Amino acid sequence: MRFSLAALALANAVTVLAAPQVDPGRFSCGAPEPSAEHVAISQAFAKDEAMAIANGTVTKRAVTTIDVYFHVVASSTAASGGYLSDALLNAQLDALNAAYAPHQYQFVLKGIDRTVNAAWAVDGNGNELTMKKALRKGTYRSLNVYYLKDMGSNLGYCYFPTTATAGSTTYIRDGCTVLYSTVPGGTLANYNKGHTTTHEVGHWLGLYHTFQGGCTGSGDSVSDTPAQASASSGCPVGRDSCPSQAGVDPIHNYMDYSYDTCYEEFTPGQKARMDSYWAAYRAGK
Numbered sequence: 001m002r003f004s005l006a007a008l009a010l011a012n013a014v015t016v017l018a019a020p021q022v023d024p025g026r027f028s029c030g031a032p033e034p035s036a037e038h039v040a041i042s043q044a045f046a047k048d049e050a051m052a053i054a055n056g057t058v059t060k061r062a063v064t065t066i067d068v069y070f071h072v073v074a075s076s077t078a079a080s081g082g083y084l085s086d087a088l089l090n091a092q093l094d095a096l097n098a099a100y101a102p103h104q105y106q107f108v109l110k111g112i113d114r115t116v117n118a119a120w121a122v123d124g125n126g127n128e129l130t131m132k133k134a135l136r137k138g139t140y141r142s143l144n145v146y147y148l149k150d151m152g153s154n155l156g157y158c159y160f161p162t163t164a165t166a167g168s169t170t171y172i173r174d175g176c177t178v179l180y181s182t183v184p185g186g187t188l189a190n191y192n193k194g195h196t197t198t199h200e201v202g203h204w205l206g207l208y209h210t211f212q213g214g215c216t217g218s219g220d221s222v223s224d225t226p227a228q229a230s231a232s233s234g235c236p237v238g239r240d241s242c243p244s245q246a247g248v249d250p251i252h253n254y255m256d257y258s259y260d261t262c263y264e265e266f267t268p269g270q271k272a273r274m275d276s277y278w279a280a281y282r283a284g285k
């Protein structure tokens with residue numbers, strides 16, 4: 001992860017003063033570093049998933065349908081203020097569905113709302129919970145995505161599934177915050193095919209970055225994503241940042257940091273992990 005939660009808060013505190021622009025050459029995700037406890041849960045899932053494969057007892061799932069609420073939080077009603085149109089948001093939904101359809105996840109758009117609030121439209125200045133208290137819809141199995149005008153140096157962040165009591169801070173905070181210009185047809189070059197949202201929703205479904213943990217140890221706790229020393233940038237075909245480990249870097253994986261046009265897949269192991277987290281933490285909630 002590029003940012004710990006504390007570092008993220010600090011970076012964003014600086015953002016308020018300096019307002020650095022996103023480096024268009026670089027993807028950057030602000031999802032929090034998974035806790036040791038969360039990694040232990042992923043490791044336990046990994047064991048169960050491997051055993052199910054070995055025993056031939058993998059549960060065949062029907063399509064999982066996920067209700068989605070898109071919240072546009074803009075600084076003005078101008079397109080340049082982040083005021084996304086229905087057409088752009090529908091294109092975003094299509095991109096998300098195209099990425100997840102091979103893994104039996106379907107996203108159904110339940111609502112779009114738009115808020116013009118210059119303070120809320122800038123991430124990291126202490127308004128996250130207030131904004132989400134006002135806007136969040138559905139339950140813990142519903143996906144809420146907040147499209148903001150200004151995310152500082154990040155393109156997005158999202159929270160991992162965990163135990164969350166309705167009404168708690170953890171519950172209210174749940175969801176994804178994404179830079180408005182990353183939607184298909186958006187203005188952010190190289191990252192405007194909608195897959196920042198695809199990447200962030202991967203976190204929401206329990207996935208870590210493919211470069212989590214670097215070359216050694218349990219990495220991202222998924223056995224079929226090759227170990228990776230650090231995030232990729234662009235589309236570096238053949239990159240092999242852990243030469244002593246099997247496989248080249250998974251640069252085409254949605255959980256790396258590649259260009260949108262370079263992203264192609266989740267692995268069967270990641271699909272199994274999303275299913276494990278969904279069943280344990282979000283289904284029926």
Ligand SMILES: [Ca+2]
Pocket residue numbers: 218219220221222223224225226227
């Ligand atoms: Ca791995």
Ligand SMILES: [Zn+2]
Pocket residue numbers: 029030031199200203209
């Ligand atoms: Zn990420």
